[in-house]
Amino acid sequence: MTIVPVALGARSYDVVIEAGLLARAGDRLAPLSRGRTMAIVTDENVRPHLATLQAALTAAGVASEAIVLPPGEATKSWAQLEALSDRLLDLGVERGDHVIALGGGVIGDLVGFACSILKRGCGFVQVPTTLLAQVDSSVGGKTAINTRAGKNLIGAFHQPALVLIDPQVLDTLPDRQVRAGYAEVVKYGLIDDPAFFAWCEANGPALLTGVPEAREAAIAYSVAAKARIVGEDERETKGRRALLNLGHTFGHALEADTGFSDKLLHGEAVAAGMALAFGFSASQGLMPESDADRVAAHLRSVGLPDGLAAAGVSGDGKALVAHMLHDKKMDAGTLPFLLARGIGETFVDKQVDLGAVAAFLDAQPR
Template sequence: MTVIPVSLDDRSYDVIVENGLLARAAGHLAPLSRGRTMAIVTDENLHPHLATLQASLSAAGVASESIVLPPGEGTKSWAMLERLTDRLLDLGVERGDHVIALGGGVIGDLVGFACAILKRGCGFVQIPTTLLAQVDSSVGGKTAINSRAGKNLIGAFHQPAMVLVDPTTLDTLPNRQVRAGYAEVVKYGLIDDADFFDWCEANAGALLAGDAAARSHAIGHSIAAKARIVGEDEFETKGRRALLNLGHTFGHALEAEAGFSDRLLHGEGVAAGMALAYGFSAAQGIAPVGDAARVSAHLRSVGLPDGLAAAGSTDDGATLVAHMMHDKKMSAGTLPFLLARGIGQTYVDKTVDLAAVAAFLDSQPR
């Protein structure tokens, strides 16, 4: 078992990582139940994991009710938020209760936001079942739904009471989903840890093939990196937490072009976005061309998109930049970009000329 603290004063909590943890989850959840029925929110693809969790709770004398939603990015919507909150209210959820989010980033984001607003805030627990959710979205308290204007534009900061990570849940995950989640793993190397990027280059194959030691190391290292950054800048007001958005400005524009659908998974958009961020940095003379090429080569080697063509993009630069203008990081009409001086040397640049971004995108192969 690995226990990683997220230190946020009275909002602090632990991320617990252990193989087989789902079957033993009741040991951590029962103290939060207060003798009441616990609501579990999940999606239609996760019935085996739901059964395991409910069996664990039942054996500990904890009753549970499940709310099963459709899978996919479309579930992060106003309609599903209304459906979920109505159901939670029907179940009589109180402020002191803890709702369990069992699933990937979609379920975690939706449940977290619902709990942020239900009765002005109730508790929740993250049990992420995808690699992307385990290393990124389940930690840090960002919760949201999508809108017609863009991704994650309606949301709140609401920290979970705990995060329970069982790496063995990845054994049932489709290979494409594991690869998409890996984009968020390699991101931590590209932000500020060149040694970890070296590790990723050497061990990505084993991780993606299911090697338990490689997966556990990647998950633990990634969570610790995110916990450190979140602890320094919980509400993204100091600039430090913005580093976690590496690849997301470009990536969200590509996701918007794809209609936030399975045509381009979130992690795939982030991968293409990171390659574009490094490519733009190199084109501007900020990063070595060799570093940008190295990032693209690694992403290609694991089957992730490394640019517009691989992401299926056909929009011109101006259209993609228009998508970016809905980014929630916009401030006084300025859009900060995550650029890099080299591998492991990401920084926030608030002076980027959007016309230069559009011209760069137009220069990329389609």
């Protein structure tokens, strides 16, 4: 078992990582139940894990009620937020209760946001079932839904009370979903740890084929890296947490171009976005072309998109930059970009010429 603390004063919590944890989760969750029925929110794809979690709660003497939503990015919507909020109110959820989010990033984001506004804020627990959610979205308290204008534009910072990660649940995840989550693992090496990126180059294939030791090591490292950054800059006001957005500005534009659909999963968009961020940095003379090529080569070698063509994106540079202007990170009319001086040397640049970005994107193979 690995326990990673997220140090945020009164909002601190633990991330518990252990193989087989889902079947034993009742002991961890019972103290949060207050002797009341716990609501579990999940989606249709996670039903097998729902049965395991409910059995664990029953064994610990905790009653539960399940709310099962449709799978997919479209669930992060106003309509599903309203439906979920009404259902939680129908169940009599109180401000002191804790709702369990069992699923990937979509469920975690939606449930976290619903809990941030339900009765002006109730508690919740993250039980992530995808690699992407385990290494990134379940930790740090960012919650949101999507709108017509863009991704994650309506949301709140709302920290969970606990995060329970069972790497064994990844055994049931489709290979494509595991690869998409792996993009967020690679991100931590590209931000500020070239040695971890080298570890990914050596061990990424083992992680993707299901070697338990590789998966658990990657999850523990990623969670600790994110917890450290969140502890330093919880609400992204000091600039440090912004580094976690590496690949996301480009990536969200790619997701918008493909309609926020299964044509391009979030992690796939982040992978392509990271390759583009490093490629653009090299085109501006900030870093060697060889580093950008190395990043793209690794992503390509594990089956992740390394650019617009592999991501299936058809929009031109002007259209993609227009999507970027809806980014939630816009500040005083400027859009911060995550660029790099090399592998492990990511930085925030608030003075990027969007015309240069559009021209760079237009020059990319389609």
